[in-house]
Amino acid sequence: MAVNWIAFHLTDRCQLDCQHCLRDPGQKPKDLSLATIRKVLAEAKRLYRTRQVALTGGEPTLHPELEGVLDAIVEHDFTWHIVTNGRRFEQLLGLLRDGPARRERLTAVNLSLDGADETTHDGIRGKGSFRDVMKAVTLCTAHGLPFTLQMVLHARNVHQIEAFGLMAAQLGAARASLSMLQTTGTHHDEALYLPPHAWQDAQHRIERLSAALTMPVTMPEGFYREQIFHVCEAMKSESLHVDVEGRLNLCCQHAGVPSEGPPRDVAADLATTSLLEAHGRLLGIIHETQAAKLAAMARGPLGAWDHFPCNWCMKHFDKPHWTDEGAGGPSAQRERWRGAWAKKVTLPVVR
Numbered sequence: 001m002a003v004n005w006i007a008f009h010l011t012d013r014c015q016l017d018c019q020h021c022l023r024d025p026g027q028k029p030k031d032l033s034l035a036t037i038r039k040v041l042a043e044a045k046r047l048y049r050t051r052q053v054a055l056t057g058g059e060p061t062l063h064p065e066l067e068g069v070l071d072a073i074v075e076h077d078f079t080w081h082i083v084t085n086g087r088r089f090e091q092l093l094g095l096l097r098d099g100p101a102r103r104e105r106l107t108a109v110n111l112s113l114d115g116a117d118e119t120t121h122d123g124i125r126g127k128g129s130f131r132d133v134m135k136a137v138t139l140c141t142a143h144g145l146p147f148t149l150q151m152v153l154h155a156r157n158v159h160q161i162e163a164f165g166l167m168a169a170q171l172g173a174a175r176a177s178l179s180m181l182q183t184t185g186t187h188h189d190e191a192l193y194l195p196p197h198a199w200q201d202a203q204h205r206i207e208r209l210s211a212a213l214t215m216p217v218t219m220p221e222g223f224y225r226e227q228i229f230h231v232c233e234a235m236k237s238e239s240l241h242v243d244v245e246g247r248l249n250l251c252c253q254h255a256g257v258p259s260e261g262p263p264r265d266v267a268a269d270l271a272t273t274s275l276l277e278a279h280g281r282l283l284g285i286i287h288e289t290q291a292a293k294l295a296a297m298a299r300g301p302l303g304a305w306d307h308f309p310c311n312w313c314m315k316h317f318d319k320p321h322w323t324d325e326g327a328g329g330p331s332a333q334r335e336r337w338r339g340a341w342a343k344k345v346t347l348p349v350v351r
């Protein structure tokens with residue numbers, strides 16, 4: 001067990017308004033401070049000898065000091081990857097051209113692609129988005145940049161698992177990643193909901209796809225686990241996540257998601273607390289969470305959704321989560337420009 005990588009939630013800014021987005025851009029989007037990033041990089045290097053950084057958001061290329069962030073990564077001798085919707089890819093390419101050391105340390109561009117065709121993808125992520133991703137793929141290929149295609153699965157695109165995998169292989173992706181949708185707390189949850197048996201079916205199809213393709217096909221944390229007592233990468237401290245406010249929190253899936261009461265997944269503000277001390281507090285949160293899971297197992301009986309570790313985790317932290325009836329937990333309260341956050345979640349949904 002080691003701290004293998006640090007993820008920075010760089011910004012809440014984004015040009016898109018995807019139906020499955022977990023982020024809360026709020027009225028005034030926040031950006032992670034460069035000073036905090038530099039502090040955490042220095043501590044992670046010195047204390048853990050960590051080498052890899054992930055840049056996420058929002059859309060990380062919209063961070064007003066992205067150039068400074070990349071230079072801090074170079075200066076502290078880290079390698080990095082970025083998760084992007086591709087819309088500002090040419091600007092990112094410009095920063096790589098201007099700084100060859102930035103380019104040398106880039107391990108992957110993770111492009112979000114939520115459908116194997118334009119209609120499906122743009123129906124979820126907005127008009128023009130599919131073409132942005134395809135253009136970014138072309139530029140990656142032309143410039144020899146390794147890229148991954150990653151898809152968030154839900155009811156509107158689950159039929160395209162195989163088509164997505166084949167497309168990723170044909171385009172020359174280094175990897176295809178298919179993840180399970182977490183509850184957004186918005187009215188979109190109703191149309192995106194899949195019941196537990198449908199998720200298990202999707203999981204089996206991804207496993208078959210993985211066996212059929214030579215390219216790696218991966219499933220991030222979230223899918224069904226036979227063993228309810230499952231310890232994820234974040235809970236093993238193999239990755240540490242810094243949220244947009246500069247706080248060490250449990251993982252990216254918790255960041256910016258509404259909760260009943262004050263969030264309990266946040267360890268400390270890294271601007272004022274050392275990474276080591278914050279990590280110690282995070283271990284306390286993790287220990288309490290795992291103890292709660294053991295207690296739930298002892299109490300029983302457990303339901304089908306309890307086999308999905310991230311869903312159990314979100315429920316435990318009083319955040320939006322799936323139930324047999326649809327979506328449970330708090331609704332997102334904020335206004336967004338296309339109104340996704342305005343309506344309450346409609347229950348129940350049974351399929």
Ligand code: SF4
Nearest residue numbers: 014016017018021058
């Ligand atoms: S899912 Fe990503 S690209 Fe889509 S609105 Fe959210 S942050 Fe932006």
Ligand code: SF4
Nearest residue numbers: 221232251309310313
């Ligand atoms: S939501 Fe919980 S179980 Fe899932 S990856 Fe994050 S910390 Fe782990």
